[in-house]
Amino acid sequence: DQQVKQNSPSLSVQEGRISILNCDYTNSMFDYFLWYKKYPAEGPTFLISISSIKDKNEDGRFTVFLNKSAKHLSLHIVPSQPGDSAVYFCAATKGYGNKLVFGAGTILRVKS
Amino acid sequence: DVKVTQSSRYLVKRTGEKVFLECVQDMDHENMFWYRQDPGLGLRLIYFSYDVKMKEKGDIPEGYSVSREKKERFSLILESASTNQTSMYLCASSQSRPGNYEQYFGPGTRLTVT
Structure with missing residues (x-):
């Protein structure tokens, strides 16, 4: 039973445009959410997080939005860069x- | 900066061999974790440890065991390697502090079992 789902295996975006990555969860007991970024042949690195008491958290080009009623969060990257x-x-x-439960991941490709 | 190191980046073993994967962290973190990453399945937790000599099963512990004799070191053992254990293995560590859930990952070990 996948408690954290990332339904888009991949996303392709033009440089300078917005990237929106989505995540859905089923367990209403989850109260803290994190996004990690992983390059090939490297370990994941922490990007941004959000507590369930908030609906938005921003860090530079990265913003995470949380919709608790929909059990949905999204990561916005503006503007997107090839890196x-x-x-x-x-x-x-x-x-x-409690442990972290991870989604399957979304491959983001930013085209220059 | 937190540093998590893993003993090998790439490893090739034969079916039936006993395999040791070692992980060391240098930030005095209480918690350590072993995951495997497979395409389309994300990161799945194999075992974790909240303290020296303590271990807890994760979601997929079958075929694996772990050892934590020192705080900074967490070893993953494949008792008898099988081809379905071919995967990327990732070690992580974190502080045991309320409100802090960030885990720091090592670079990973790509294990191939032939």
Whole structure:
């Protein structure tokens, strides 16, 4: 049973445009969400996170939006750059003492 | 900067061999994790540890065991490697602190079992 789903295996975007990566979850007990970025042959690196008490968190070009009623979050990258091309993983946790549950990942390709 | 290192980047083993994957972190983190990454399946948790000599099964522990004798080191053991254990193995560590859920990952070990 996949509790965290990233339904788009891949996304292709033109440089300078907005990239929107989506993530859905089924467990209403999740209260903290994270996005990780992974380049080939490297480990994932933390990108941005959001607590369930917020609906938006912004860090430079990256913004995460959380819609708790829809159990949906999205990562917006504006403007997209070729260096953003990577696999993006969404992860969720029920909080302190609980593990992270990861989605399957979305491959983002930013074309120059 | 947190550094998580893994003993090998690439490893090729034969079916039935015993395989050791080692992970070391240098930030005094309490928690350590082993994942495998497969296309279309994301990161799946194999085992994790909240303290020295403690271990907990993750979602896919079958065929694996772990050892944590020192705080900075967490080893993953494949008792008898099989071809379906060909995968990318990722180690991670994190602090044990409420409100802090970020995990730091090593570069990964690409294991091929033939």
